[in-house]
Amino acid sequence: MxxxxxxxxxxxxxxxxxxxxxxxxxxxxxxxxxxxxxxxxxxxxxxxxxxxxxxxxxxxxxxxxxxxxxxxxxxxxxxxxxxxxxxGDLTRPGEPIELGSRHPISIVKNQIIEVFNRIGFTVSEGPEIEDDWHNFSALNLPEYHPARDMQDTFFINKNPDILLRTHTSSVQVRYMEKNQPPIRTISPGRVFRNEDISARAHCIFHQVEGLYIDTDVSFADLKQTLLYFTKEMFGKSKIRLRPSYFPFTEPSAEVDIYWGLETEIDYRITKGTGWLEIMGCGMVDPNVLKNCNIDPTKYSGYAFGMGIERIAMLLYQIPDIRMFYENDKRFLEQFRSVI
Incomplete structure (x- = not known):
């Protein structure tokens, strides 16, 4: 025992x-x-x-x-x-990672770049802080030119020669200074203008500007490029060009697309006309080519420019431009499934 x-x-x-x-x-x-x-x-x-x-x-x-x-x-x-x-139980599967949302401005910018990439346009970029020459003078806007008043400017430290760029045309000037034709490029980027902020305007916004320079480039080439873009971007096949004025192009035009009058929203955004302005364009002024050391007797070209926010507002029916900059998750999460 x-x-x-x-x-x-x-x-x-x-x-x-x-x-x-x-x-x-x-x-x-x-x-x-x-x-x-x-x-x-x-x-x-x-x-x-x-x-x-x-x-x-x-x-x-x-x-x-x-x-x-x-x-x-x-x-x-x-x-x-x-x-x-x-x-916790280490054998359990992990929590799924919540995917973020692309910003609608980034989505639309990438779509525009993709459309123009298909027809041979490269992407060029430049500084947001510019000098007077690249932002104004080289673009046929010499000092005291009255057309400078078309763009209210942010000057840095009250220096009239250093400023926040008012358009991405300054990138085109820099590109032309470093490259000889043929040139086929688009310049997306952020720009700044000293304007009051409202539902339709902001002091910060984004542009995409295009430039094509080669021998025997005509206004017909410009029109065909714009027609291709509107078909690819909006699915619209009807455009019109209205005479306008820009210091760096001659002749110049505003581009409208026929949006239609099928819904109440169509009536509202087109003010009952069915037509909607989307960009400006024109043939590059010979003085601009000369300022960039390109022979205007040998080469010609066209340029165009559009606001990315305006395109995004049209595509997604966004009523207020300020919504792009408020970082409201309720707004941004609506674009979660958009590539």
């Missing part, structure tokens, strides 16, 4: 439990009201007198070992539960 108790002591000392259920079964087996220790203590009276001392000590050792084992394993299992609660 003593040998059996000693075996049980070894068994209890080596016991381990991975769950609270296993530990509870162990406790009931040894320390319960009908457990092993209860039976062994009942057998104590049947043990020989000379062995009772050793047998009693062994029983107490077994009881003490079993109680300490229960306390030890209970503490380990409780700490394990707390750690699991803290870090």
């Amino acid at each position: 003593l040998d059996k108790v000693k075996e049980l002591i070894v068994e209890v000392a080596h016991f381990n439990a991975s769950t609270k259920e296993e530990l509870e079964s162990f406790r009931i087996k040894y320390l319960g009201s009908k457990g092993v220790l209860k039976d062994l203590f009942a057998e104590f009276k049947n043990v020989d007198a000379d062995l009772r001392k050793d047998f009693g000590q062994a029983l107490n050792t077994l009881k003490k070992t079993a109680e300490e084992k229960v306390i030890q394993l209970t503490e380990i299992l409780e700490n394990s539960v707390e750690e699991k609660t803290l870090y």
Whole structure:
């Protein structure tokens, strides 16, 4: 009987439990009201007198070992539960990463670039802080020219020669200074004008301007390019060009597309005419070519420019230009599924 108790002591000392259920079964087996220790203590009276001392000590050792084992394993299992609660179940799949939304201006800009890339236009970029030459003088706007008043300008540190660019035509000047024809490029970017902010105007906005210079370029080439763009961008196949004035092109025109009068919104945005202005364009003035060291007797070209915000407002029926700059998640999340 003593040998059996000693075996049980070894068994209890080596016991381990991975769950609270296993530990509870162990406790009931040894320390319960009908457990092993209860039976062994009942057998104590049947043990020989000379062995009772050793047998009693062994029983107490077994009881003490079993109680300490229960306390030890209970503490380990409780700490394990707390750690699991803290870090979660590592076998579970991870939480899905929430995808962001492209800004509608970025979406429309990329669409415009893609349309013109298909017909050979490259993308050129330039600084947003410009000098007077690239922003005005090289574009046939010499100092004190009255057309400078068409663009209210942000000057930096009251320096009349350093300013925030008012159009991306300055990028075209820089490109022409470094490259000889044939030139076929578009210049997307942010521009700045000192204007009051309203639902239809902002002091910061984005433009895409295009430039094509080669031999024998005509106004007919310009018209075909614009017709291709309107078909690809808007799905509209009817355009018109109205005479206009820009200092750096001659002749110049405003481009309208026939939007239609199918809905109430069409009537509102076209003011009941069905026609909608989308950009300005014209043949590059020979003085601009000359200022950029391109021979105007040999080369000719056309240029065009449009506001990205205006195009985005048309495509997505956005009523207020200020919504582009408020960073309202409710507005931006509407473009989550747009590539």
